[in-house]
Amino acid sequence: MGEKKWLLFFSETQSRRPIVIRQILCNKRTVSNLYWGMQYHILDWLNVEPTLDEKKFDLQINKLIKNKYLLATPKGLVLTAEGIFQKKEYLDNTYVISKPYIFQYINEKRWLELLPLLIQVISELSYHNKKYYVVNSPLRAQFALKKWLSLVKDRSELPQVLKQKLLTFLGEFPHEYGNIFMALFTGHANIGQTAEQITVLIPQFSKEEILLLWRDLSMQFAFFLLKEDGLFRQLIAPFSNLSQLSKSTEISYQLFKENLTANKIATQRNLKISTIKEHLLESAILRNDFSYSKIITHDDYSILMNTFKGNPIDWEYRQLDNKIEFFKFRLFQIERSKNIG
Amino acid sequence: MDSSQLKNFLKHYYGYSDFKRGQSEIIENLLEGKSTLGILPTGTGKSLCYQLTGKILKKTVIVISPLLSLMHDQIEQLKYAGEKKVIALTSELSFVDKQMILANISDYSFIYLSPEMLKNDLVEKKLAMLSIGLLVVDEAHCISQWGPDFRPDYLRIKKFRHLLHNPLTLALTATATNNVAQDIQHNLFSNDEKKFVVRRSVDRPNIFLGVHETISNYEKNTYLIDIVKKLKSPGIIYFSSKKQANKISELLKAETSLRIAPYHAALSSRDRYMTQHQFMENQLDIICATSAFGMGINKKDVRFVIHYHLPSDLESYVQEIGRAGRNGERSLAILLYTKADINLQEQLSINSLPDDFDIENFQPKGTVANVSDKENVLQYYFEQGIPTSEIKQIFLKRRQEKYNKLMYLLEYIETPSCKRKFLLQYFDEEMQTKHGVDCCQLKGEPINIDYFKCEKEKKEQIINQVSDYEDILDIFFKTL
Numbered sequence: 001m002g003e004k005k006w007l008l009f010f011s012e013t014q015s016r017r018p019i020v021i022r023q024i025l026c027n028k029r030t031v032s033n034l035y036w037g038m039q040y041h042i043l044d045w046l047n048v049e050p051t052l053d054e055k056k057f058d059l060q061i062n063k064l065i066k067n068k069y070l071l072a073t074p075k076g077l078v079l080t081a082e083g084i085f086q087k088k089e090y091l092d093n094t095y096v097i098s099k100p101y102i103f104q105y106i107n108e109k110r111w112l113e114l115l116p117l118l119i120q121v122i123s124e125l126s127y128h129n130k131k132y133y134v135v136n137s138p139l140r141a142q143f144a145l146k147k148w149l150s151l152v153k154d155r156s157e158l159p160q161v162l163k164q165k166l167l168t169f170l171g172e173f174p175h176e177y178g179n180i181f182m183a184l185f186t187g188h189a190n191i192g193q194t195a196e197q198i199t200v201l202i203p204q205f206s207k208e209e210i211l212l213l214w215r216d217l218s219m220q221f222a223f224f225l226l227k228e229d230g231l232f233r234q235l236i237a238p239f240s241n242l243s244q245l246s247k248s249t250e251i252s253y254q255l256f257k258e259n260l261t262a263n264k265i266a267t268q269r270n271l272k273i274s275t276i277k278e279h280l281l282e283s284a285i286l287r288n289d290f291s292y293s294k295i296i297t298h299d300d301y302s303i304l305m306n307t308f309k310g311n312p313i314d315w316e317y318r319q320l321d322n323k324i325e326f327f328k329f330r331l332f333q334i335e336r337s338k339n340i341g
Numbered sequence: 342m343d344s345s346q347l348k349n350f351l352k353h354y355y356g357y358s359d360f361k362r363g364q365s366e367i368i369e370n371l372l373e374g375k376s377t378l379g380i381l382p383t384g385t386g387k388s389l390c391y392q393l394t395g396k397i398l399k400k401t402v403i404v405i406s407p408l409l410s411l412m413h414d415q416i417e418q419l420k421y422a423g424e425k426k427v428i429a430l431t432s433e434l435s436f437v438d439k440q441m442i443l444a445n446i447s448d449y450s451f452i453y454l455s456p457e458m459l460k461n462d463l464v465e466k467k468l469a470m471l472s473i474g475l476l477v478v479d480e481a482h483c484i485s486q487w488g489p490d491f492r493p494d495y496l497r498i499k500k501f502r503h504l505l506h507n508p509l510t511l512a513l514t515a516t517a518t519n520n521v522a523q524d525i526q527h528n529l530f531s532n533d534e535k536k537f538v539v540r541r542s543v544d545r546p547n548i549f550l551g552v553h554e555t556i557s558n559y560e561k562n563t564y565l566i567d568i569v570k571k572l573k574s575p576g577i578i579y580f581s582s583k584k585q586a587n588k589i590s591e592l593l594k595a596e597t598s599l600r601i602a603p604y605h606a607a608l609s610s611r612d613r614y615m616t617q618h619q620f621m622e623n624q625l626d627i628i629c630a631t632s633a634f635g636m637g638i639n640k641k642d643v644r645f646v647i648h649y650h651l652p653s654d655l656e657s658y659v660q661e662i663g664r665a666g667r668n669g670e671r672s673l674a675i676l677l678y679t680k681a682d683i684n685l686q687e688q689l690s691i692n693s694l695p696d697d698f699d700i701e702n703f704q705p706k707g708t709v710a711n712v713s714d715k716e717n718v719l720q721y722y723f724e725q726g727i728p729t730s731e732i733k734q735i736f737l738k739r740r741q742e743k744y745n746k747l748m749y750l751l752e753y754i755e756t757p758s759c760k761r762k763f764l765l766q767y768f769d770e771e772m773q774t775k776h777g778v779d780c781c782q783l784k785g786e787p788i789n790i791d792y793f794k795c796e797k798e799k800k801e802q803i804i805n806q807v808s809d810y811e812d813i814l815d816i817f818f819k820t821l
């Protein structure tokens with residue numbers, strides 16, 4: 001059953017290359033991956049499977065082809081009628097991460113190390129208990145929590161606040177999700193259960209689904225805390241990056257917003273111009289506030305609009321006869337794709 | 342310090358009113374400034390010896406320990422007992438964390454070190470600046486090149502100790518034959534130092550020793566299902582593979598109404614925590630484990646330890662069954678075996694050592710993180726500049742040793758006389774008690790399982806649904 005989840009990333013009309021899907025899932029941010037990820041409308045899934053095993057993924061895709069759920073075309077793979085049916089059935093019967101885009105904003109690993117510790121420590125705090133076995137957690141999580149706690153002036157309020165936040169947050173989901181989610185945590189006089197144990201009690205959920213739910217809800221809870229004001233925001237802030245862009249790209253993009261040209265940015269940052277152009281393309285793809293007209297001039301637009309009609313995905317650069325550089329062509333393609341998108 | 346003062350400290354810090362045998366001798370030795378080798382079987386509170394000494398001396402204690410899981414368990418227990426100034430310096434740490442810890446190293450009262458850290462110059466330098474009250478070498482038998490658990494990094498300890506100006510030292514091990522004990526002293530202390538040994542018998546008279554031979558795995562499983570239904574829990578069943586631990590855990594869950602979970606290195610650290618603590622809180626009846634389980638667990642009421650596969654030698658067997666009956670109540674150790682298991686264990690033992698082919702084709706590498714695998718052992722010998730032919734001889738000898746140890750284990754199984762007597766002889770000890778019905782099963786006799794039966798006490802109710810999250814939140818967070 002494991003391989004069927006990849007059907008979610010394929011379309012019945014658009015051929016898609018599995019390698020792009022895999023690279024998006026494990027957050028390999030080349031401009032080409034991001035561009036195709038945008039065309040496939042799967043950019044929300046960036047970084048959802050950071051430890052995806054390449055070989056296993058390829059084997060699973062081959063199995064989907066062998067089972068005739070996917071059909072090979074020159075431009076990639078497309079869902080067959082049976083594939084469409086299987087995809088729907090999978091969606092109807094399986095837990096699927098509902099807010100995948102959050103995995104771009106929050107450092108999943110760091111947060112999932114910290115959350116069980118946070119809940120246990122505050123739970124024991126509410127009982128004034130210092131004698132307990134701390135849940136397995138890396139030192140960096142313990143340091144992060146200690147540092148945050150030292151900022152809290154009145155710790156006695158924490159249990160009530162955290163409890164209320166969890167109640168409000170979990171109230172937004174089917175009740176059973178909340179039950180599964182909380183069963184995975186350890187608190188005062190209450191040891192959590194393993195996914196294996198929960199699946200015995202709630203057989204509708206497989207072990208894999210329980211772990212997906214745990215990741216999904218944990219990440220959404222982080223996002224929920226981050227959007228609110230106050231203490232908990234400060235806990236998560238060090239593990240969050242709301243800009244969506246990688247660090248270096250973010251710097252280039254800020255300079256671009258300050259009206260520096262690509263050339264100037266390159267000089268100032270002592271980077272190659274080609275690198276800066278990649279940064280700008282990445283920004284154009286991932287952000288919705290990119291001002292294309294700072295790069296594409298009025299005249300460029302006339303040429304581009306006269307040359308290209310129809311779906312941007314089908315345009316080819318050679319149609320321009322070198323009248324405009326590839327960088328501008330790609331930007332125009334991104335802009336127009338987004339308008340359709 | 343006299344013994345009543347010492348007891349006051351014990352009461353004050355740990356709430357116990359009496360020491361276990363061996364503990365006070367060791368602590369008294371240390372307080373008199375005598376470096377000591379303590380040979381105490383598992384379950385006799387080895388770590389209390391250095392924890393209490395550290396608290397009395399009010400100086401930094403460094404503990405070198407080879408197993409991360411053991412180290413974490415001990416730190417957990419120290420923290421549980423209210424000691425918060427504890428830290429572990431291991432290769433698991435990120436560079437940044439390591440820097441941060443080292444910058445504040447003098448804040449810690451207990452510093453655990455994994456042996457590969459001894460190769461780190463900065464760690465050495467920082468530690469050498471501290472005023473060390475006590476250096477502890479846990480699992481000290483790892484220093485013996487002829488022992489099954491030899492760790493080359495342990496041979497660096499002597500130099501490290503010298504660097505720290507030969508502080509007061511406590512070497513601890515659960516089992517050591519006389520040869521191994523001598524090896525430890527030789528590799529740790531200098532010749533002109535006076536050495537003291539405190540040895541406590543490996544014998545645990547409240548554990549009944551039994552062996553059950555079957556002709557096939559099918560029969561073995563049938564017998565296992567039959568006895569775990571009758572035996573009083575909690576219990577541990579040991580396996581030599583993760584796969585089998587999972588498989589039999591499933592089988593027993595299907596065939597009994599007991600609460601059972603597997604435990605091995607392939608579980609996530611979250612699952613390992615849950616499983617271990619559920620077991621400690623009696624929310625599980627049986628753990629199906631590999632030897633990764635139980636190093637540091639401090640559960641007093643384990644009623645039985647069953648070995649589904651053969652252990653590698655009598656040393657590990659004694660350690661593993663030692664997890665039963667720590668509260669002194671009558672407990673049971675059964676070794677299950679079929680003739681085919683001998684081959685399996687032989688393969689496991691022999692595969693863990695490099696053979697001539699491995700040695701001839703060995704490519705020395707730089708420093709490698711995991712010290713336990715055979716490449717690293719080889720790396721050590723190559724670094725010493727020992728000729729290949731000699732290395733081959735060394736490992737030939739070690740394979741022979743392993744094989745001999747397995748043969749001793751088989752002799753234990755086959756011995757027509759008292760098993761306890763055999764075991765004790767192996768560890769150069771005399772049996773103090775006489776064989777009787779409470780001692781062991783003699784070959785050919787059946788094990789009287791009824792003797793260890795569960796007195797139909799009321800069982801804790803088995804959880805059959807996941808709690809409502811609102812209830813959990815009410816329990817987790819006590820609010821007014």
Ligand SMILES: [Zn+2]
Binds near residue numbers: 759777
């Ligand atoms: Zn006997």
